[in-house]
Amino acid sequence: MREIDAIIDSNASKALVKELAELRIRNLLCFRELEALNNNGKFLYKHPLIRNYSERVQLETMFLEDPDRFLDEFANARENVKRYSSFLKNKKRTPEQKEKDRQNLDKHKDRKQLFIDITKQNNGN
Structure with missing residues (x-):
């Protein structure tokens, strides 16, 4: 994601912004899954x-x-x-x-x- 951030800072295109947003969404889903596993012992099955x-x-x-x-x-x-x-x-x-x-x-x-x-x-x- 850092690579994409650096590229977006210098040359923002729709495709790069979309890729960054999708990576962020996947990362948030991943953290939610891990948090649910840690708290409840079960995955949410959203990721x-x-x-x-x-x-x-x-x-x-x-x-x-x-x-x-x-x-x-x-x-x-x-x-x-x-x-x-x-x-x-x-x-x-x-x-x-x-x-x-x-x-x-x-x-x-x-x-x-x-x-x-x-x-x-x-x-x-």
């Missing part, structure tokens, strides 16, 4: 790394124990990506709706990528 790890374990178990359900969930994830991509293109959606759609699209893209990674891992590719 992407922890959330995806937990979800990944569940999906890997599903892949091994119930492959049909795994494939159905994978199909649902792909459909959700298509759906929210379509919502973002819809000019009738309000900015608030589009922001929620963007968040949902990111969430479902991450989930879809988890399915792809698990499938590749278990097929030896």
Whole structure:
């Protein structure tokens, strides 16, 4: 982050400011997760790394124990990506709706990528 701060001080672009903001958000989420673990002994599952790890374990178990359900969930994830991509293109959606759609699209893209990674891992590719 210090490198980005130095660059932003000399040459502020939208991409760099966005990257700095995203890093700050991730850092705050990380500290909240660690604080919750320290105080309660449980994660909040808000930070992407922890959330995806937990979800990944569940999906890997599903892949091994119930492959049909795994494939159905994978199909649902792909459909959700298509759906929210379509919502973002819809000019009738309000900015608030589009922001929620963007968040949902990111969430479902991450989930879809988890399915792809698990499938590749278990097929030896």
